[in-house]
Amino acid sequence: MTETTYDVLIIGSGHAGGMAAKILTEKGIHCLMLNAGPVADVARDAQRKPAYELPYRGFKPPGRLEHVFQASEFNANVWVDEEEVPYTFDASMPFNWVRVRLFGGRSLFWSRQSFRLSDYEFKGKSHDGYGDDWPISLTDLAPYYSRVEEIFQVAGAQDGPPQMPNGNFVPVNEVWSESIQRFIKASQPYNMAVCQQRRAQGRDGLASSVNLLLPDAERTGKLTSIANAVVRKITVDKNTDQPNGCLFVDRLSRREMHVKARVVVLAAGTLESTRLLLNSNLGNSSGMIGHYLMDQIYGPGVTCSVPEARNGKATKQLMGGAAIVPRFRNITTKYDKFLRGYALNVTSRMGAMEPRNFAAYGAELQQKLQEYNGSAFHITVMGEVLGRYENHVRIDKEKVDAWDIPVLNIQTRYTENEFNMAKDAVEVSCAVADAAGFEVLSKNEVPNPPGYSIHEVGTCRMGDDPKKSVLNKWCQSHDHKNLFVVDGASFVSAGWQNPTMTILALSMRASEYLADEMNKQNV
Amino acid sequence: MLRRDFVRAVVSVGLLPKALLAQQTANPAPPPPAPVPWTLGLNPKTPLPVTVAADGIAETEASFFTSSQLATFTRLCDLLLPPLDNKPGALQAGTPMFLDFLIGSSPTARKKVYSGGLDWLDAQSKTKYKLPFAQLNATQADALIKPWLRTWMTDHPPTEQHADFINIAHEDIRVATMNSKAWDDAGVAAGQDWVTGGLYWSPIEPDMAGLGATSTHLPPHVMAVPKAPHTIPSYPR
Numbered sequence: 001m002t003e004t005t006y007d008v009l010i011i012g013s014g015h016a017g018g019m020a021a022k023i024l025t026e027k028g029i030h031c032l033m034l035n036a037g038p039v040a041d042v043a044r045d046a047q048r049k050p051a052y053e054l055p056y057r058g059f060k061p062p063g064r065l066e067h068v069f070q071a072s073e074f075n076a077n078v079w080v081d082e083e084e085v086p087y088t089f090d091a092s093m094p095f096n097w098v099r100v101r102l103f104g105g106r107s108l109f110w111s112r113q114s115f116r117l118s119d120y121e122f123k124g125k126s127h128d129g130y131g132d133d134w135p136i137s138l139t140d141l142a143p144y145y146s147r148v149e150e151i152f153q154v155a156g157a158q159d160g161p162p163q164m165p166n167g168n169f170v171p172v173n174e175v176w177s178e179s180i181q182r183f184i185k186a187s188q189p190y191n192m193a194v195c196q197q198r199r200a201q202g203r204d205g206l207a208s209s210v211n212l213l214l215p216d217a218e219r220t221g222k223l224t225s226i227a228n229a230v231v232r233k234i235t236v237d238k239n240t241d242q243p244n245g246c247l248f249v250d251r252l253s254r255r256e257m258h259v260k261a262r263v264v265v266l267a268a269g270t271l272e273s274t275r276l277l278l279n280s281n282l283g284n285s286s287g288m289i290g291h292y293l294m295d296q297i298y299g300p301g302v303t304c305s306v307p308e309a310r311n312g313k314a315t316k317q318l319m320g321g322a323a324i325v326p327r328f329r330n331i332t333t334k335y336d337k338f339l340r341g342y343a344l345n346v347t348s349r350m351g352a353m354e355p356r357n358f359a360a361y362g363a364e365l366q367q368k369l370q371e372y373n374g375s376a377f378h379i380t381v382m383g384e385v386l387g388r389y390e391n392h393v394r395i396d397k398e399k400v401d402a403w404d405i406p407v408l409n410i411q412t413r414y415t416e417n418e419f420n421m422a423k424d425a426v427e428v429s430c431a432v433a434d435a436a437g438f439e440v441l442s443k444n445e446v447p448n449p450p451g452y453s454i455h456e457v458g459t460c461r462m463g464d465d466p467k468k469s470v471l472n473k474w475c476q477s478h479d480h481k482n483l484f485v486v487d488g489a490s491f492v493s494a495g496w497q498n499p500t501m502t503i504l505a506l507s508m509r510a511s512e513y514l515a516d517e518m519n520k521q522n523v
Numbered sequence: 524m525l526r527r528d529f530v531r532a533v534v535s536v537g538l539l540p541k542a543l544l545a546q547q548t549a550n551p552a553p554p555p556p557a558p559v560p561w562t563l564g565l566n567p568k569t570p571l572p573v574t575v576a577a578d579g580i581a582e583t584e585a586s587f588f589t590s591s592q593l594a595t596f597t598r599l600c601d602l603l604l605p606p607l608d609n610k611p612g613a614l615q616a617g618t619p620m621f622l623d624f625l626i627g628s629s630p631t632a633r634k635k636v637y638s639g640g641l642d643w644l645d646a647q648s649k650t651k652y653k654l655p656f657a658q659l660n661a662t663q664a665d666a667l668i669k670p671w672l673r674t675w676m677t678d679h680p681p682t683e684q685h686a687d688f689i690n691i692a693h694e695d696i697r698v699a700t701m702n703s704k705a706w707d708d709a710g711v712a713a714g715q716d717w718v719t720g721g722l723y724w725s726p727i728e729p730d731m732a733g734l735g736a737t738s739t740h741l742p743p744h745v746m747a748v749p750k751a752p753h754t755i756p757s758y759p760r
Contacts, residue, residue, distance in 0.1 A: 050720045054723065058719070063628070063629065063630050074722060075722075077724045362602065362603060
């Protein structure tokens with residue numbers, strides 16, 4: 001058998017890998033995609049069941065997926081098992097690494113909030129002196145955001161302030177319910193911009209790589225995909241010292257195999273791409289791989305009740321709807337308690353309230369649940385985590401995963417800036433809720449462990465200086481011109497925004513650059 | 524078979540090799556191992572046997588809680604979630620024994636919250652009323668429980684000692700009861716569809732010890748999306 005050398009090897013099939021496959025194959029480039037897990041078929045692999053038919057009545061299977069707060073017994077089998085692919089951390093620095101290895105990766109399951117970063121993120125250092133600027137600005141990425149928003153059918157209104165740039169949206173113009181109008185009025189002292197939510201609607205109810213990106217690549221006939229291919233190492237040509245393919249192990253048979261390609265594109269998800277580079281001892285002349293791990297603080301928030309909606313009086317006029325409040329701290333004025341800022345997700349809801357909002361039990365609790373039904377008003381926080389050199393990952397020399405691949409040791413923690421931000425967000429939320437006449441039922445100012453937001457970014461940051469960054473502004477390795485990292489690993493700052501649109505836009509931009517360079521025979 | 528007959532049979536086989544070969548050539552297909560090959564027969568029309576969950580039919584013995592902890596916990600279950608509005612209470616849903624199983628299977632930290640919490644609650648009761656918690660009336664039990672109830676947000680139950688146990692147990696008792704067969708049966712009796720359900724994902728090509736080796740027949744090349752033209756969605760751009 002003669003070995004095929006593919007033009008491009010793409011490792012990972014989520015948003016980043018799917019976009020790379022679509023762009024490259026549409027330009028006539030032959031791609032081989034490897035994905036570490038199987039294809040999920042909802043018709044074959046899932047069925048509706050009552051909780052009592054499951055061994056644990058719907059509770060998360062004890063001892064499994066301890067760090068996936070999102071898991072339940074119903075969905076436990078879609079996440080990466082922590083025993084199969086472990087990672088390590090010091091008990092004082094917990095990290096929730098939430099992973100999906102099914103074909104399509106985490107693009108199969110995401111909240112769909114879709115925002116652009118602004119120059120408050122791209123040029124954060126220029127604005128407040130902290131950290132580093134990205135080597136690109138909104139102007140560079142805007143045309144790609146527009147195309148991504150079209151593909152993902154992002155619904156939104158053109159109502160964003162400069163810190164939440166407008167885009168190419170399927171127009172929405174929800175009429176605010178009275179409860180949200182009251183929130184808007186009460187928020188005025190804080191100079192908040194209360195905007196319509198921005199969500200990827202996708203097609204047929206799904207906004208994933210598997211239905212929006214991979215079919216386009218398949219249609220070109222230039223994409224070959226292998227499932228259950230767990231990549232062990234990127235290989236390097238002995239003569240040129242350039243990456244030339246990879247070694248992988250079949251997930252089920254444990255058979256060791258290898259493939260060859262002229263270019264390697266990593267899209268395995270921030271920390272898996274970084275783990276692979278570290279295990280391959282590749283592209284790290286700067287020593288920066290693994291450093292500057294960031295995400296967003298999630299968990300803080302308040303749950304309120306709108307008194308007028310209680311006792312069966314909730315109406316669609318009064319309740320319902322959702323809004324996004326983009327970062328408002330440190331925009332036009334400087335706030336002394338922390339750098340950067342947080343966004344608020346605001347949701348008014350007619351449904352049932354959670355029992356944990358009442359310090360009552362039995363018949364008294366039942367009566368409260370009935371009384372408060374339909375009156376829920378939630379405010380939750382998404383806050384920027386600053387990029388810090390010391391928040392990093394490295395290879396754990398003691399431990400390997402189910403395929404004998406060394407695992408990651410993660411060392412990251414939040415600091416005063418994040419804790420103060422969370423505290424401020426809850427104080428502000430309570431004050432606005434009070435002013436709006438809502439009753440605050442429960443609140444929490446303790447962030448969930450880092451990683452919980454599933455927005456981990458950084459660890460292969462981009463930059464113009466090869467001594468201080470891993471990738472250039474095209475997501476291309478400074479060390480190897482045929483090595484690209486197109487997922488969230490290239491981020492220089494995290495922002496408060498959900499990163500998906502930015503990952504997609506960066507992958508699209510990097511892939512077009514790569515196709516162009518290949519065309520010019522530069523790569 | 525008598526030894527004599529066996530010897531005769533062996534001898535006769537030895538004498539007839541040509542006849543055997545001739546027969547093989549004339550009829551090359553070996554005789555089937557059985558009238559029907561082993562795994563053929565199940566087909567889409569095969570009726571599926573109807574089974575029910577063992578929960579609600581079978582009884583279990585407590586294996587984690589001690590007898591006094593179980594007595595305390597049973598009283599706590601009945602107090603926190605009694606039968607209300609035609610719905611079963613925690614006892615009717617078998618919640619104490621289910622949670623004995625769940626907590627007994629759980630990591631140490633969770634076990635400690637329960638065993639420590641139940642012992643503490645019983646000790647409080649004996650100090651205040653000279654009675655085990657299991658024998659307290661509703662007013663007495665309420666006086667011990669109420670001060671520890673808190674309001675809290677998802678993933679952030681109280682961390683304060685005692686409040687952690689009361690609030691975590693309260694939520695577990697409610698979830699275990701509202702996800703029980705008894706709860707669904709009450710719904711069905713009231714004309715509702717079952718309410719405890721959700722989309723359950725089976726293991727997807729599981730890679731578990733023992734299964735890995737037998738799964739090697741699976742083709743390593745799997746298309747992300749089937750190649751049949753009609754199954755690829757086409758969207759206007």
